[in-house]
Amino acid sequence: DTGVSQDPRHKITKRGQNVTFRCDPISEHNRLYWYRQTLGQGPEFLTYFQNEAQLEKSRLLSDRFSAERPKGSFSTLEIQRTEQGDSAMYLCASSLPASNEKLFFGSGTQLSVL
Amino acid sequence: KNEVEQSPQNLTAQEGEFITINCSYSVGISALHWLQQHPGGGIVSLFMLSSGKKKHGRLIATINIQEKHSSLHITASHPRDSAVYICAVGRETSGSRLTFGEGTQLTVNP
Numbered sequence: 713d714t715g716v717s718q719d720p721r722h723k724i725t726k727r728g729q730n731v732t733f734r735c736d737p738i739s740e741h742n743r744l745y746w747y748r749q750t751l752g753q754g755p756e757f758l759t760y761f762q763n764e765a766q767l768e769k770s771r772l773l774s775d776r777f778s779a780e781r782p783k784g785s786f787s788t789l790e791i792q793r794t795e796q797g798d799s800a801m802y803l804c805a806s807s808l809p810a811s812n813e814k815l816f817f818g819s820g821t822q823l824s825v826l
Numbered sequence: 827k828n829e830v831e832q833s834p835q836n837l838t839a840q841e842g843e844f845i846t847i848n849c850s851y852s853v854g855i856s857a858l859h860w861l862q863q864h865p866g867g868g869i870v871s872l873f874m875l876s877s878g879k880k881k882h883g884r885l886i887a888t889i890n891i892q893e894k895h896s897s898l899h900i901t902a903s904h905p906r907d908s909a910v911y912i913c914a915v916g917r918e919t920s921g922s923r924l925t926f927g928e929g930t931q932l933t934v935n936p
Binding site for chain 2: 714745747752753754755756757760768803805814815816817819820
């Protein structure tokens with residue numbers, strides 16, 4: 713257990729439905745990251761927060777994706793009008809604020825869009 | 827061409843063998859990370875390097891900044907080392923986000 717928890721572990725949804733995932737980072741970690749990983753590939757960066765501020769978003773994050781970290785603690789990632797191509801493992805990671813700090817990953821949320 | 831490339835993609839070894847996984851990158855970096863991913867998704871950070879060499883138990887990681895290359899070595903490999911090993915770099919120009927290689931699937935047979 714790395715101390716980063718994600719919920720749910722698995723999500724199966726029908727195309728067109730909205731889904732929301734939650735990440736609880738290690739409590740003293742200011743930085744929180746979302747990554748997406750498809751089978752056989754390395755994770756791809758989606759977005760990151762420092763405290764409650766969303767500092768960077770990938771071009772991968774279409775208008776259907778939104779992430780929040782309202783109080784600088786837990787974060788949510790919402791996907792609206794899901795598509796089959798959204799099926800992937802969504803990984804959350806957290807770290808202390810220095811740029812070269814070690815990342816701690818959650819176990820991920822596996823999304824399957826039918 | 828990917829910014830981070832790993833070789834080999836797949837590696838099968840017998841228990842006890844010395845294993846090397848390679849990572850090459852093409853961008854300026856602030857740090858290089860080696861990560862281990864087991865089935866089911868969990869990723870564990872093994873090393874973070876910006877120069878030289880680090881050792882933890884049977885694992886050794888080296889980096890050559892001039893050649894833009896890093897290696898992960900496993901001595902006296904064991905079946906429990908079977909996992910995907912991922913190289914990731916923190917780029918100088920992209921703050922703290924990581925760019926990942928595609929991973930090396932290691933299988934160690936008893």
